[in-house]
Amino acid sequence: MNRSGVLNFLSSILVVIVGLLIGFIILLISDSGQALPAFATILTFGASSMRNAGDVLLFATPIILTGLSVAFAFRTGLFNIGASGQFTFGGFVAIFIGVEFLFLPPPIRILASIIAAALAGALWGAIPGLLKAYRNVHEVISCIMTNYIGMFFVNFLIINHLFDQGRGTSTRMPSDSNLPTMGLEHIFRDNIRASHVNSGIIITILIVILVYIILEKTTFGYELKACGFNKEAAKYAGINENRNIIFSMMISGALAGTAGALNFMNGTGLSMSIVDALAMEGFTGISVAFLGLNHPIGIIFSGILVSYLYLGGARMQLFGFSIEIVEIVISIIIYFCAFVFLVKSFLGNAIKNFGKKDEKSKKQDVSKGGTAV
Amino acid sequence: MNMDMFYFIMQSTMFFMIPLMIVALGGLFSEKSGIVNIALEGKMIMGAFTGIIFITTFQDLLPGQPILLLGILVAMVTGIVVAFFHAYASISLQANQIISGVAINMFAPAFAIYLSRFIFDTQHIQFANQFRIESVPLLGSIPFIGPLFFQNTYITNYMGFVILGIAAFVLYKTKFGLRLRACGEHPQAADSVGVSVVKIRYSGVLISGALAGIGGLIWVIPITTRFSGTVSGYGFLALAVLIFGGWRPGKVLFAAFFFGLMQAIAASYSAIDFLRNLEIPVHFYRMSPYVATLIVLAFTSKNTMAPKALGQTYDKGGR
Numbered sequence: 001m002n003r004s005g006v007l008n009f010l011s012s013i014l015v016v017i018v019g020l021l022i023g024f025i026i027l028l029i030s031d032s033g034q035a036l037p038a039f040a041t042i043l044t045f046g047a048s049s050m051r052n053a054g055d056v057l058l059f060a061t062p063i064i065l066t067g068l069s070v071a072f073a074f075r076t077g078l079f080n081i082g083a084s085g086q087f088t089f090g091g092f093v094a095i096f097i098g099v100e101f102l103f104l105p106p107p108i109r110i111l112a113s114i115i116a117a118a119l120a121g122a123l124w125g126a127i128p129g130l131l132k133a134y135r136n137v138h139e140v141i142s143c144i145m146t147n148y149i150g151m152f153f154v155n156f157l158i159i160n161h162l163f164d165q166g167r168g169t170s171t172r173m174p175s176d177s178n179l180p181t182m183g184l185e186h187i188f189r190d191n192i193r194a195s196h197v198n199s200g201i202i203i204t205i206l207i208v209i210l211v212y213i214i215l216e217k218t219t220f221g222y223e224l225k226a227c228g229f230n231k232e233a234a235k236y237a238g239i240n241e242n243r244n245i246i247f248s249m250m251i252s253g254a255l256a257g258t259a260g261a262l263n264f265m266n267g268t269g270l271s272m273s274i275v276d277a278l279a280m281e282g283f284t285g286i287s288v289a290f291l292g293l294n295h296p297i298g299i300i301f302s303g304i305l306v307s308y309l310y311l312g313g314a315r316m317q318l319f320g321f322s323i324e325i326v327e328i329v330i331s332i333i334i335y336f337c338a339f340v341f342l343v344k345s346f347l348g349n350a351i352k353n354f355g356k357k358d359e360k361s362k363k364q365d366v367s368k369g370g371t372a373v
Numbered sequence: 374m375n376m377d378m379f380y381f382i383m384q385s386t387m388f389f390m391i392p393l394m395i396v397a398l399g400g401l402f403s404e405k406s407g408i409v410n411i412a413l414e415g416k417m418i419m420g421a422f423t424g425i426i427f428i429t430t431f432q433d434l435l436p437g438q439p440i441l442l443l444g445i446l447v448a449m450v451t452g453i454v455v456a457f458f459h460a461y462a463s464i465s466l467q468a469n470q471i472i473s474g475v476a477i478n479m480f481a482p483a484f485a486i487y488l489s490r491f492i493f494d495t496q497h498i499q500f501a502n503q504f505r506i507e508s509v510p511l512l513g514s515i516p517f518i519g520p521l522f523f524q525n526t527y528i529t530n531y532m533g534f535v536i537l538g539i540a541a542f543v544l545y546k547t548k549f550g551l552r553l554r555a556c557g558e559h560p561q562a563a564d565s566v567g568v569s570v571v572k573i574r575y576s577g578v579l580i581s582g583a584l585a586g587i588g589g590l591i592w593v594i595p596i597t598t599r600f601s602g603t604v605s606g607y608g609f610l611a612l613a614v615l616i617f618g619g620w621r622p623g624k625v626l627f628a629a630f631f632f633g634l635m636q637a638i639a640a641s642y643s644a645i646d647f648l649r650n651l652e653i654p655v656h657f658y659r660m661s662p663y664v665a666t667l668i669v670l671a672f673t674s675k676n677t678m679a680p681k682a683l684g685q686t687y688d689k690g691g692r
Contacts, residue, residue, distance in 0.1 A: 079471060081411075131667070131670070131671055131674075135675065136675050137667075137671060138616060140411070141612065141616045141617075141666075141670065142667060142670065144609045144610075144612065144613055145663040145666055145667045148660070148663045149660050149663045149664060152656045152657075152660040155656055156654055159654075276605070276659075283475075283479070287479060290472055322486065322487055322491075324482075324483040324486045324487040325483075325487060326483075327479055327482075327483035328480060331476045331479035332476070332480070334475060334476040334479065335458065335472075335473055335476035335480070337468075337472055338462035338463075338466050338468030338472050338476075339462075339466060
């Protein structure tokens with residue numbers, strides 16, 4: 001890792017620590033007696049057994065992918081706030097195939113679910129992409145619209161095609177439509193039960209690596225990023241920016257759609273409810289993306305971190321706190337991401353000074369001049 | 374459709390439209406100064422939260438309308454405080470303007486629910502609605518106009534129009550408005566003639582916080598007597614209204630009316646014979662404002678009216 005990478009990593013860690021400390025202070029103010037054990041639970045629960053560790057990975061799966069979706073668009077100069085709608089649409093298509101296409105043998109059915117979900121997400125992402133490219137509609141606004149359209153449309157589809165009267169949700173999929181666990185249940189278990197963690201996390205990591213390669217090692221990825229960095233310059237260099245905008249949004253949508261598939265096929269018996277609320281995974285994805293500094297590899301870590309905090313936070317009720325404390329902590333962490341540049345220059349100075357202990361005069365210069373990194 | 378139904382729909386249109394318009398005007402001040410305001414939702418929630426807490430605490434001591442006005446003041450101050458964090462990150466620290474917006478949108482509902490669980494042991498805060506005005510004296514008895522604008526109404530409806538007038542005046546008829554717009558179009562040029570871009574942008578964002586806070590409280594009051602830490606995505610809708618309205622106060626009024634009308638129809642279409650007989654599923658009515666917005670935007674966005682420097686951090690060195 002180069003120096004800038006190390007700095008990024010260190011400043012992210014620092015930001016997370018600050019966020020956690022503020023969270024701890026809020027707990028202390030609320031109920032000083034329970035604050036310490038509750039805080040300790042947030043910090044340790046996810047790692048307290050192999051089963052919990054498995055659950056961390058299980059819940060990290062969809063948000064790593066929605067995070068990757070947001071980050072991919074962001075790196076190419078687009079803000080995909082529409083991951084929520086793409087996630088919902090993808091999830092619906094995956095469930096639909098899992099319930100209705102029973103004539104397909106399970107492995108093919110599962111594969112079909114994932115691919116169809118990715119295509120559905122890509123379709124939903126293509127709408128803002130096309131509108132941006134050809135009609136100059138800002139993608140943030142069309143993404144907000146497609147989120148709500150997707151939510152109401154999927155509610156309509158569920159009620160008319162996939163409705164379980166008794167439970168008031170989408171029909172439950174047969175268990176052989178779920179993702180295979182690939183033996184992970186033998187690793188991630190405690191004495192009583194195994195985690196539901198499954199091949200979804202493996203697929204996710206493979207996708208992350210694929211996206212990393214596309215973005216960093218291919219001409220296609222370079223063109224996409226060039227558009228994000230400087231649209232006019234990219235145009236001047238002969239890059240077809242309209243085409244790239246559409247591709248970016250479609251890939252971003254496909255990632256969010258896949259997140260929907262892997263989420264609802266995770267074997268815990270999840271089904272879609274008819275609610276007038278946008279899927280949170282899309283918005284958590286924005287947090288995960290920023291926390292991972294919009295870098296594919298960083299997003300694996302930030303996704304796992306966010307999932308870890310949520311899992312611990314879900315235990316807060318035992319201590320009389322509500323789970324929202326975790327969201328408060330995460331939002332504070334994201335807010336402090338805005339300070340990352342400051343932190344980086346501060347750390348950069350500190351490291352520089354550390355290496356030049358003997359040159360006292362220079363050290364003073366750096367602290368005075370503030371020309372960092 | 375009989376006249377009573379027509380009046381009812383127009384009255385409920387107001388309930389959706391007024392907060393959308395106020396919050397969108399808030400967004401206008403921030404975006405005209407060059408700062409993207411994705412945090413409207415969070416600011417609305419925080420404003421509604423403190424406003425409702427204030428009302429529910431003091432409503433036994435004070436009569437209806439004054440407590441509402443004081444509650445609005447509380448919501449306004451809260452919005453300003455929240456907006457300060459947005460302004461600090463995106464102006465002083467020159468961070469990406471979306472990051473702090475996302476953080477605020479996530480923080481606000483979590484904080485509101487956390488605190489109301491802590492104070493009231495439940496995430497739902499009850500309050501009594503003593504603010505509805507059955508009929509405004511004199512004006513309410515005018516035929517047609519009376520039932521349309523002066524019956525089953527709230528003082529906040531009129532406040533919305535006053536805010537619209539003031540906003541348009543400030544933006545287009547004052548020195549401050551000119552400077553604000555200059556900072557959003559070409560901050561370097563504004564700076565070169567001695568305008569403090571930082572100060573102007575701070576004012577823009579803080580005004581947006583004030584209006585979003587007010588809008589949050591105004592949204593809650595007519596439609597429920599229980600606040601649950603959410604404004605149901607109306608902050609995002611207000612952003613849509615702002616863009617749909619082409620960053621212009623007059624068109625924002627029209628856009629807010631359109632959105633409000635669609636929401637009102639979706640909420641009460643089953644009571645209208647002619648719409649019920651069409652047998653269109655409710656989901657499509659609820660989808661319609663969003664679909665219509667997309668279509669309208671597709672035809673009107675080619676010559677966008679967005680401030681030119683929107684979303685760009687201002688760096689004096691880049692002059």
